[in-house]
Amino acid sequence: MAAYESWGRTPVAPPARAERLAWRSGLPRHLADLAARGETVLAYGRGRSYGDACLNGGRTILDTAGLDRFLAFDPHTGVLHAEAGVTLAEVLALVVPHGWFLPVTPGTKYVTLGGAVAQDVHGKNHHVAGTIGRFVRRLGLVRSTGEALNLVPGDLLFAATVAGLGLTGLITDIELQLIRIASDRIDQTTARFRSLDEFFSLSAAASARSPYVVAWLDTLRAEGRGVLMDGDHAPAGPDASLPAPAAPHTPRVTLPIDAPSWALRPLTVRALNETYFRLNRPGRSRLAYEPFFYPLDAVGGWNRGYGRRGFYQYQFVVPLGDGAAAVRDVLGRLARAGAGSFLAVLKTFGDVPSPGMMSFPRPGVTLALDLANRGDATVRLLQTCDVVVRDAGGAVYPAKDACMTPESFQAFFPQWEAFAEYVDPAFSSTFWRRVTAGRL
Amino acid sequence: MPTSPPAGSARVLILGATSAIAHETARLYARDGAALALAARDAERLSANAADLRARGARLVVEIPFDAADFARHSPAITEAWDALGGLDTALVAYGTLPDQETAATDAAAAVEAFTLNATSVVSVLTHLAVRFEAQRSGVIGVVSSVAGDRGRPSNYVYGAAKGAVTLFAGGLRGRLQKAGVRVVTVKPGFVDTPMTSHVAKNPLFASPEAVGATIYRALRGSADVVYAPGFWRPVMAGIRAVPERVFKRLNL
Numbered sequence: 001m002a003a004y005e006s007w008g009r010t011p012v013a014p015p016a017r018a019e020r021l022a023w024r025s026g027l028p029r030h031l032a033d034l035a036a037r038g039e040t041v042l043a044y045g046r047g048r049s050y051g052d053a054c055l056n057g058g059r060t061i062l063d064t065a066g067l068d069r070f071l072a073f074d075p076h077t078g079v080l081h082a083e084a085g086v087t088l089a090e091v092l093a094l095v096v097p098h099g100w101f102l103p104v105t106p107g108t109k110y111v112t113l114g115g116a117v118a119q120d121v122h123g124k125n126h127h128v129a130g131t132i133g134r135f136v137r138r139l140g141l142v143r144s145t146g147e148a149l150n151l152v153p154g155d156l157l158f159a160a161t162v163a164g165l166g167l168t169g170l171i172t173d174i175e176l177q178l179i180r181i182a183s184d185r186i187d188q189t190t191a192r193f194r195s196l197d198e199f200f201s202l203s204a205a206a207s208a209r210s211p212y213v214v215a216w217l218d219t220l221r222a223e224g225r226g227v228l229m230d231g232d233h234a235p236a237g238p239d240a241s242l243p244a245p246a247a248p249h250t251p252r253v254t255l256p257i258d259a260p261s262w263a264l265r266p267l268t269v270r271a272l273n274e275t276y277f278r279l280n281r282p283g284r285s286r287l288a289y290e291p292f293f294y295p296l297d298a299v300g301g302w303n304r305g306y307g308r309r310g311f312y313q314y315q316f317v318v319p320l321g322d323g324a325a326a327v328r329d330v331l332g333r334l335a336r337a338g339a340g341s342f343l344a345v346l347k348t349f350g351d352v353p354s355p356g357m358m359s360f361p362r363p364g365v366t367l368a369l370d371l372a373n374r375g376d377a378t379v380r381l382l383q384t385c386d387v388v389v390r391d392a393g394g395a396v397y398p399a400k401d402a403c404m405t406p407e408s409f410q411a412f413f414p415q416w417e418a419f420a421e422y423v424d425p426a427f428s429s430t431f432w433r434r435v436t437a438g439r440l
Numbered sequence: 441m442p443t444s445p446p447a448g449s450a451r452v453l454i455l456g457a458t459s460a461i462a463h464e465t466a467r468l469y470a471r472d473g474a475a476l477a478l479a480a481r482d483a484e485r486l487s488a489n490a491a492d493l494r495a496r497g498a499r500l501v502v503e504i505p506f507d508a509a510d511f512a513r514h515s516p517a518i519t520e521a522w523d524a525l526g527g528l529d530t531a532l533v534a535y536g537t538l539p540d541q542e543t544a545a546t547d548a549a550a551a552v553e554a555f556t557l558n559a560t561s562v563v564s565v566l567t568h569l570a571v572r573f574e575a576q577r578s579g580v581i582g583v584v585s586s587v588a589g590d591r592g593r594p595s596n597y598v599y600g601a602a603k604g605a606v607t608l609f610a611g612g613l614r615g616r617l618q619k620a621g622v623r624v625v626t627v628k629p630g631f632v633d634t635p636m637t638s639h640v641a642k643n644p645l646f647a648s649p650e651a652v653g654a655t656i657y658r659a660l661r662g663s664a665d666v667v668y669a670p671g672f673w674r675p676v677m678a679g680i681r682a683v684p685e686r687v688f689k690r691l692n693l
Binding site: 023026069072073080082 | 460497
């Protein structure tokens with residue numbers, strides 16, 4: 001059996017059994033049979049959730065990698081219909097040559113469409129586009145009752161399934177509206193900031209002119225220095241056009257082994273941060289969409305850089321009002337604990353409402369960073385940060401979480417009990433059992 | 441040496457189009473804009489794969505009900521494809537079943553059934569195809585055999601014997617059809633990680649259906665006669681074939 005891990009590789013919670021799904025036909029009956037046998041199942045795409053939202057320890061995993069068919073693509077309207085196990089990389093390889101692009105994309109293209117919808121992912125364009133769920137026209141969902149449902153925006157079960165963590169049933173297929181592009185290039189502007197206040201003013205200006213804005217933050221500098229990048233799809237021109245059809249890109253370099261434990265010591269992290277800051281010179285540039293949207297995808301299996309014990313990814317959002325104070329507070333706690341992060345990403349979310357009942361994004365500022373797993377100390381540190389986020393009226397992102405307590409989860413998502421009504425009784429996850437402990 | 445038509449204008453029949461390997465080959469043809477006739481038994485699965493290939497750019501995809509065990513359907517199915525696509529320049533015979541060796545070892549009916557599907561029916565299909573391709577004096581016929589057909593092994597000889605028969609038959613056919621300018625390509629995959637092998641414990645020798653499908657696509661469009669997929673199986677199988685039988689029979693392979 002393949003190793004069913006999460007991207008952070010912690011916690012370790014292998015399933016008792018895994019099944020590889022290859023066909024949609026027969027699934028309604030099959031799920032009903034599994035439920036009748038008392039099995040508890042969870043769909044697993046490519047394991048790119050960092051924490052335990054994609055794990056079903058001791059239960060059954062339904063691996064959707066074989067549900068990788070496109071069902072329809074109209075190059076005139078940009079409507080794509082595909083099975084849930086298709087990855088964003090495969091979507092891009094198909095649609096970019098026709099002048100279409102994903103309406104919303106997270107920082108990796110190696111997630112499945114099903115996973116992207118189940119987490120209602122956001123991207124660098126959240127301030128104008130909102131989450132991916134806003135572009136879903138229809139969802140196929142199979143329930144353990146043996147029903148195959150077609151859900152559309154406005155259905156309550158649609159709202160529960162978008163950002164529903166895969167708990168409302170098995171998402172089998174998705175119809176998505178894509179956006180037009182004229183080339184596969186991005187025109188990018190890079191600016192440096194040397195304080196959080198400067199970030200907020202740069203970000204406001206960039207958000208007003210560009211659909212894509214994101215900043216990298218040097219967490220080892222208390223004042224909050226970093227690099228802000230904004231950009232848009234380049235117009236067609238002599239040095240910007242659409243590519244010919246080709247196979248999906250695969251990483252050129254792959255980390256073949258786990259990095260040794262010394263690799264991400266503070267000294268290394270400091271050097272990496274310094275290098276990154278210096279490499280990103282202010283100014284304008286034109287680049288391919290891959291390095292703009294997916295810089296980390298260039299190194300396959302980069303998660304192994306954190307060694308065998310894995311790492312935690314921590315992403316939270318806090319309202320803009322005192323947002324800076326909460327961000328500073330969290331950064332201070334991490335710095336004092338010596339938990340420096342190389343990959344810290346800062347972004348302001350817009351106020352475009354998410355269609356999912358349990359969607360994470362809300363207006364405010366979001367910070368995402370990763371921390372090497374140093375056992376209980378790291379868990380306790382993050383749980384303390386959760387309290388800061390709670391007090392600021394924010395939330396932590398379930399797609400990345402492995403630590404939050406049931407109390408924190410229920411504070412971040414007070415609608416969780418209403419959501420629980422829509423959870424399919426035969427579906428569960430290690431995450432869901434953790435954050436509802438003692439309450440369901 | 442006959443040359444392949446431009447990629448986008450290819451007219452390809454795939455028998456066993458719901459096989460994971462065949463579908464990966466079909467995806468590469470679809471990206472070129474080829475016309476595809478897909479033949480398989482399960483209509484729902486066939487239509488799922490057909491939709492995928494249409495979305496990926498195939499200029500025409502037709503679905504043909506085909507049960508390899510129904511010999512009377514072989515010729516009509518090929519005719520149907522021929523007519524729908526206005527002729528064929530490529531045919532790939534990709535269906536097969538992996539029998540449970542333990543059952544087949546003692547159950548004669550099960551052994552014969554597996555042999556019939558994996559070998560006898562392929563002989564029938566290849567013969568029908570050969571007649572048509574020989575008459576048009578061009579085209580490529582590919583057939584998916586297996587490394588299992590290179591030597592009889594106790595763990596897998598019912599399947600292996602059928603694939604061995606296919607390999608020998610295709611070899612002879614190649615010699616006959618080359619005179620007519622028709623290529624016959626024998627593909628011998630090793631272990632492939634597909635639904636057919638889902639119950640088999642995986643090891644590092646397992647290849648992905650994508651990789652094997654791409655090898656088949658290249659072989660059909662290239663000039664090879666016999667390809668191993670992946671290529672490392674060629675020297676491995678040469679080594680295995682070189683072991684004397686009195687030694688080999690004791691190796692519990």
